[in-house]
Amino acid sequence: MSHPVPIQFQAVDAEVLAKAPGRIAVLVAEGGSLGLAARKLDKLMRGALVRYLGSEAFAKLKPGEAQDLAWPAGLAAEAVQVVRLDKRADAATARKAGGVIGKALSKAGTLVLAEAHPRAAELSFGIAMRAYDFTPHKTGEKTSPGPVTLMVNAPEAVAAAAGPMAALVEGVFFTRDLVNEPANVLTTFDFAARLAAMHELGLEVEILEEDQLLHLGMGALLGVGMGSETPSKVVVMQWHGGKKGEAPLALVGKGVVFDTGGISIKPAAGMEEMTMDMGGAAVVAGVMRTLAMRKAKANVVGLVGLVENMPDGRAQRPGDVVKSMKGDTIEVINTDAEGRLVLADVLWYAQDRFKPKGVIDLATLTGAIIVALGHENTGVFSNDDALCDAFLKAAAAEGEGAWRMPMGQAYDDKLKSRIADMMNVGGRDGGAITAAQFLKRFIQPDMPWVHLDIAGTALVKADTTLAPKGATGWGVLALNRLIADRFEA
Incomplete structure (x- = not known):
């Protein structure tokens, strides 16, 4: 049977951002506020993230939606996905945001910078649900996504909250x-x-x-x-x-x-x-x-x-x-x-x-x-x-x-x-x-x-x-x- 993409929960480590392959998804709250690690990410991108947050394109993003910044300077990643998710978002919106991330996972792996977001567990559920693909009857090279890492401030607590959702x-x-x-x-x-x-x-x-x-x-x-x-x-x-x-x-x-x-x-x-x-x-x-x-x-x-x-x-x-x-x-x-x-x-x-x-x-x-x-x-x-x-x-x-x-x-x-x-x-x-x-x-x-x-x-x-x-x-x-x-x- 199909199995969910592996998701691991890891403490925030800003030092790995520059070398992370694949994709980086970063959660941005209302008003474009960034956490400490996200500000580090912006610095590595030479301010490109903050410039985007001040643009009309970001202003049009609805909660749970996202926009790609392709091949950002200063990073090894192929894209930075900016995900609008307010701190007071409900579970459905967090799952929707996870679905947006899960739809675009990279085979080289995906790093999700969630930091202290209270809906990180629901976000991971959305990622897993949307990453489904039915491929047993397809021949040729499989393009399965690489592992997903959620960087959060309290990885053990988030993993415990996400555990029952894995059975779902x-x-x-x-x-x-x-x-x-x-x-x-x-x-x-x-x-x-x-x-x-x-x-x-x-x-x-x-x-x-x-x-x-x-x-x-x-x-x-x-x-x-x-x-x-x-x-x-x-x-x-x-x-x-x-x-x-x-x-x-x-x-x-x-x-x-x-x-x-x-x-x-x-x-x-x-x-x-x-x-x-x-x-x-x-x-x-x-x-x-x-x-x-x-x-x-x-x-x-x-x-x-x-x-x-x-x-x-x-x-x-x-x-x-x-x-x-x-x-x-x-x-x-x-x-x-x-x-x-x-x-x-x-x-x-x-x-x-x-x-x-x-x-x-x-x-x-x-x-x-x-x-x-x-x-x-x-x-x-x-x-x-x-x-x-x-x-x-x-x-x-x-x-x-x-x-x-x-x-x-x-x-x-x-x-x-x-x-x-x-x-x-x-x-x-x-x-x-x-x-x-x-x-x-x-x-x-x-x-x-x-x-x-x-x-x-x-x-x-x-x-x-x-x-x-x-x-x-x-x-x-x-x-x-x-x-x-x-x-x-």
């Missing part, structure tokens, strides 16, 4: 790798094997094979994968960090490793992006990895349904009727509305087996949520105001966009079937909502539940503050924060 970065990178992998690599076999390997971190991992799923009555999930050469699986990951015997929080993820749409086949244009249709399962896996790495004091179970939706002579057809583990029958109107069939059975299994204190599911479920919210926000649906509000608060604290969507009986009525208990689609209008209403039918009475439709946020076509274009890892930060704030002992 690992979880996000694991999620991004899974979402970015092509489907000929990330089969259901490979996906399950990667999750099984996390037992080394202390997770209890169990893989349920097709014969077991058939015995459990998971007809909805198994119907989706009938046209694929690779078998469907359910992987259960348990983290026992809380009080013994206390009910866990259940996280459930859709893991369609490739979605052709089945017999209701998708258009060819853009189908290559359907390698990301396992994004919900990837987020669940990334959260479980983070919890294990930081030894979270909570009981959490992560369950993912792994299938491939392919069209062949055995594939389910529009008009077929399948029976869910719950016992309800479903008329399959559109085989491209397959994710909700997978989730229906895994949601029921999670509640039936673990009796959790709450359930949160994640899925790249509908194109309709992209129409509604674009790529800025995940759609949030819930039957429980307290759990939903806690999640929205956690997402806001971590800078992960989320917006609560409505639900109601009128939407649920659109799922009525002439020949079965329900249809798997309810028409084009309100498509993300009717999908959520479908899932709600598989949530037991009085069970707090949140559904996250991440179709627009799991993979994006342009760089974001903390990620290059491609997989974002959206949701790992928010769910980790929710667990820390609400469920840890």
